[in-house]
Amino acid sequence: MPTRITAAVCGALTLTALAVPAAHADDDGTRGAYRAPGLGRAAEAEAPYDLDVTFSAVKVAKAVKVGPTGHHSTTVTYKLTHGADVDITAEDFLTGPYLYRGAYGSPDNTLFGNKPATCTATSATTAKCTGKIDVYPAQGDLLNSEAGTWKGAALAIAYNGQDPDGDDFDITKVGYADQGALATTKVQRASKLTVNASPEPVRKGRTLTITGKLSRANWETRKYAGYATQPVKLQFRKAGTSTYTDVRNVTTTSKGELKTTVKASADGHYRFTFAGTGTTPAVNAKGDFVDVR
Structure with missing residues (x-):
């Protein structure tokens, strides 16, 4: 079982066009509560299988300077290594970087990109990927107390033809990989x-x-x-x-x-x-x- 189903629940939305972002605050007042249809619902009882994907060579800016409003973005590049049975060219294979603050298993906050990363194969089992982290401070993405050091991570999802909105969606047929502590950066108050x-x-x-x-x-x-x-x-x-x-x-x-x-x-x-x-x-x-x- 993947070590962090929470990342699939919270982050998968930003990597797929199959989902629509929820409000930045849930009914209980929590922030950044993204939900991926089907993935979050099914994860309560079952889980996706471990996708044979790992990440390395993550490069992110030393600092991400964020003003009080507007859209702030930074580019992240990384190497994706995958098993021979993983088709990274499939339309429903999605990967992307993210930043998290605090502990990897229970982060205080996470920042994702609006779109999946784009990957170019460098061999039969490796690819160079480029993605973005998008921040909207006026929408509650950040608290002042969260300025400082953040860590870089990446995840990948292989839906393998499964439709998260379909009645017969089977999460056990979805592959998922998530890896943290790949880099560090500072998210700073401009x-x-x-x-x-x-x-x-x-x-x-x-x-x-x-x-x-x-x-x-x-x-x-x-x-x-x-x-x-x-x-x-x-x-x-x-x-x-x-x-x-x-x-x-x-x-x-x-x-x-x-x-x-x-x-x-x-x-x-x-x-x-x-x-x-x-x-x-x-x-x-x-x-x-x-x-x-």
């Missing part, structure tokens, strides 16, 4: 950083006030919000040069705001730069040019 230097222009030796704000996606309110008490560096690039140099460290307020002062010395650009954290990517503000007279 960040923004602004800067403004004033007054402009300014006389040499006068005081410049540099302000800005560091914010990151809040997946629950669907907006950007200030990132509190974070270390940020103020940098300066003299006109005619291409390199920024550090000026001083500044810490964001409880609202993510930044403020500091410097003495105007020469024409150039000021910017704030944030090194990032495990939950939030690094970001640079677009430099603000100051004309010193």
Whole structure:
């Protein structure tokens, strides 16, 4: 019996055109409750057989930066190895990657793709597959607390002519393979950083006030919000040069705001730069040019 029937119940939907996505919240309030007709129903009593398929060489981006709304997607490639009796060219053979957070056997959350992966045979029993992970934060795909490290996995389903919606659907004739801990990535709350230097222009030796704000996606309110008490560096690039140099460290307020002062010395650009954290990517503000007279 497959080690994770739950993945078939929760993930098979995104790999097949035979099913229609349920709402992102069940009646009991749980999120990401995808259901594959027949597969989930029959799994209560019986199970698909172990499909002779394994996965390896999974490659995914080091980080998936997700804003507060919209559609966010990342590509995953992997090697699929199968038995000689598995027909990966069949119309009802489906495979795809997914990400999960927490324990493989009982994940806190999973993220799948909208469509099955596409595979190209590289030998009689191997194929190179390419799929996507699709994320819709405004539809409840993520909680803020879920930012951080996720693991990569892949699954495959061979329906073998079985119709999940048919009255004579026999799940024991469906093959299923699921494998976790194949890669790691970070699912991060997208960040923004602004800067403004004033007054402009300014006389040499006068005081410049540099302000800005560091914010990151809040997946629950669907907006950007200030990132509190974070270390940020103020940098300066003299006109005619291409390199920024550090000026001083500044810490964001409880609202993510930044403020500091410097003495105007020469024409150039000021910017704030944030090194990032495990939950939030690094970001640079677009430099603000100051004309010193």
